[in-house]
Amino acid sequence: MSHTPARFALNAxxxxxxxxxxxxxxxxxxxxxxxxxxRDCRVIESxxxxxxxxxxxxRSGVCLIMTNKEVFKPSNTGWLIADVVPDxxxxxxxxxxxxxxxxxxxxxxxxxxxxxFPGEYxxxxxxxxxxxxxxTKRPLxxxxxxxxxxxxKIFRKSPYFDRLPILSLLPEKLSRYRLRRSTRSEHLCTxxxxxxxxxxxGDEAAASALDAYFDVFSQHYLDAKHQLDMNVxxxxxxxxxxxxQSVTPLVD
Ligand SMILES: [Zn+2]
Numbered sequence: 001m002s003h004t005p006a007r008f009a010l011n012a013x014x015x016x017x018x019x020x021x022x023x024x025x026x027x028x029x030x031x032x033x034x035x036x037x038x039r040d041c042r043v044i045e046s047x048x049x050x051x052x053x054x055x056x057x058x059r060s061g062v063c064l065i066m067t068n069k070e071v072f073k074p075s076n077t078g079w080l081i082a083d084v085v086p087d088x089x090x091x092x093x094x095x096x097x098x099x100x101x102x103x104x105x106x107x108x109x110x111x112x113x114x115x116x117f118p119g120e121y122x123x124x125x126x127x128x129x130x131x132x133x134x135x136t137k138r139p140l141x142x143x144x145x146x147x148x149x150x151x152x153k154i155f156r157k158s159p160y161f162d163r164l165p166i167l168s169l170l171p172e173k174l175s176r177y178r179l180r181r182s183t184r185s186e187h188l189c190t191x192x193x194x195x196x197x198x199x200x201x202g203d204e205a206a207a208s209a210l211d212a213y214f215d216v217f218s219q220h221y222l223d224a225k226h227q228l229d230m231n232v233x234x235x236x237x238x239x240x241x242x243x244x245q246s247v248t249p250l251v252d
Contacts, residue, residue: 007055008083009087009088011082011088012082012088013064013066013071013078013082013088013200016071016090016092017045020068020072021094024108025068027073038050041053041217042079043217043220043221044225047220047221048216048220049216052213053244054213054243054244056205056209056243057086058084058086058203059138059203059234060140060164060203061088061139062081062089062141062143063088063218064078064089064090064093064145064190065154066092066093067093067150068092070145076190077190078143080217081143081190081191084206084210084213085194087138089102089105093146106164111138111140112139113138113142114197115145115164115165115166117155117167121155122166127168128167128168129167139197141197141198142164143190143199145190169197169200189214190192191213192211212236212239212240212243213243215240216240219231
């Protein structure tokens with residue numbers, strides 16, 4: 001049973017996980033992770049993140065293309081994007097078949113889909129570095145939420161993406177972002193890429209909320225892993241706070 005209050009938009013990644021579980025597909029249990037996890041945020045219960053879920057309105061939508069494995073990973077950050085962006089969609093990729101709902105979404109006239117992928121791997125005429133914010137269509141960011149090897153395979157073997165413009169994030173944008181957030185890792189995770197896309201689309205509040213939410217998630221996740229007490233007075237929590245509505249916890 002989900003305990004997420006109904007005031008939140010549905011999280012499409014959570015729904016995929018629930019569907020997989022109903023089909024009898026189980027995650028491979030990692031060793032040393034026996035502590036019970038919250039169903040709604042996947043963090044170990046003592047460090048539950050649910051009270052920190054932000055609420056922001058966005059013009060943009062997101063569509064996550066995932067592997068089966070990602071859906072079950074407690075560290076997957078596509079889940080966080082789906083928590084923040086109300087219009088969120090998620091599909092499990094398969095080489096042999098495509099969900100008709102994905103095709104319907106791609107041709108829905110309210111959306112202008114952008115496939116987010118590094119431009120150096122694509123014919124230059126398909127690549128754009130900006131998002132059309134003045135058009136009547138709302139931007140829909142398609143994010144390949146998988147390892148880099150898997151993402152390349154998805155990119156090459158999904159003919160239905162061939163007609164879409166490729167949104168490539170400029171290196172200077174990326175390095176400025178890394179500098180601002182003092183991110184040490186060379187590769188941005190999917191949530192960080194999504195925050196950059198939202199920012200490009202003029203959804204600045206959602207971009208800031210997602211960045212702060214990702215930082216707060218990482219901290220809860222790592223503190224739980226290292227059996228440290230939960231600390232909610234960090235700069236990231238302070239940054240996230242304006243986007244979180246104070247709620248009375250649901251009693252069940
Ligand atoms: Zn939780």
